[in-house]
Amino acid sequence: MTKRRIACLQIDIQFGNVKANLQAVANHFKQLDSEVDTVVLPEFWPMGYSLDSLDEIASYDVLTPIKTLAKQYNVDVIAGSVPTGREGKFYNSLPVITREGEVTFWYDKVHLFRLMDEEKFLVEGKDNGVFTLQGVKSAAVICYDIRFPEWIKTQMLEDVDVLYVVAEWPEQRLDHWRALLVARAIENQVYVVACNRVGCDPNNTFAGHSMVIDPWGQIISEADNQTGILTAAIDLAEVKRIRREIPIYEDRRPDLYRLKDE
Ligand SMILES: NC(=O)CCC(=O)C(=O)O
Numbered sequence: 001m002t003k004r005r006i007a008c009l010q011i012d013i014q015f016g017n018v019k020a021n022l023q024a025v026a027n028h029f030k031q032l033d034s035e036v037d038t039v040v041l042p043e044f045w046p047m048g049y050s051l052d053s054l055d056e057i058a059s060y061d062v063l064t065p066i067k068t069l070a071k072q073y074n075v076d077v078i079a080g081s082v083p084t085g086r087e088g089k090f091y092n093s094l095p096v097i098t099r100e101g102e103v104t105f106w107y108d109k110v111h112l113f114r115l116m117d118e119e120k121f122l123v124e125g126k127d128n129g130v131f132t133l134q135g136v137k138s139a140a141v142i143c144y145d146i147r148f149p150e151w152i153k154t155q156m157l158e159d160v161d162v163l164y165v166v167a168e169w170p171e172q173r174l175d176h177w178r179a180l181l182v183a184r185a186i187e188n189q190v191y192v193v194a195c196n197r198v199g200c201d202p203n204n205t206f207a208g209h210s211m212v213i214d215p216w217g218q219i220i221s222e223a224d225n226q227t228g229i230l231t232a233a234i235d236l237a238e239v240k241r242i243r244r245e246i247p248i249y250e251d252r253r254p255d256l257y258r259l260k261d262e
Helices: 018-030 051-057 063-073 143-147 149-156 171-188 237-245
Strands: 003-010 038-040 076-078 082-086 089-097 103-108 130-133 136-142 162-166 191-195 198-200 205-207 211-213 219-222 228-235
Touching: 003 018, 003 191, 018 063, 051 082, 063 076, 063 089, 089 136, 103 130, 103 136, 136 143, 136 149, 143 149, 143 162, 143 171, 149 162, 149 171, 162 171, 171 191, 171 205, 171 211, 191 228, 211 228, 219 228, 228 237
Parallel strands: 003 038, 038 076, 136 162, 162 191
Antiparallel strands: 003 228, 076 089, 082 089, 089 103, 130 136, 191 211, 198 205, 211 219
16 A cells, blocks of 8 residues: 555644643544544644743643543544653654554654753754654654755655654744755655644744645645645655656765765
8 A cells, every 4th residue: 555644733732831722632633534543743832932840841741632632533644743752851752653552653843942941951852753653664753854854854864755754943033944844845755744834932933834745856745834624635656756866875975975974
């Protein structure tokens, strides 16, 4: 089966209000079309960028309700990101939850975004975001990570077909969001599924414009800046077709690429 139907939940995250945000996610699940098999949530959906309350928020169990929704609606969930606390440090962490309600993978954001003070409150991850979901080699990264093509390429070299991006991307850089996502799709010949939030927090207004982009770089579905669900069908056979048409993976010259700073 090469076809998938994906839904990005483009929610308006209430600053620091875990209960309201869980309710918003549950309400959006109720509106899913019955063909959807994969649901994507935005970055830090339980609380937004209320980073000075991380201690309290990381102690809430926000995943049990999402596992229940995954089973109830029989969908896999790229569960945006949530704050996790380990050994006295906090991470911006993306869980993958299967339709059986199991967390099968975690990715910690590798590039922390100074303009939103992440480096003051969080520790960066070290491992890549590649996982297999229902037999499909996939990868997931978080927001600012998409500005680092080397990081994305490192993962795409593992024969990945779909790149998920979860974000809280402000509207003042909407043009960067669109251009970077399209570039990552074209240069890696992958589907890009990007879920952003809408609404405001005390410092930013967020862009929305969640997008699904095919491996040729065509935007096959794009949301506006309102709350809602962006749904799109993808056909993984397209990845192989595009890679045959322009065989960039065969034509790479890694012997010439200087990827380590000296
Ligand atoms: N939450 C983020 O990582 C935001 C990244 C961002 O806005 C950017 O311009 O990069």
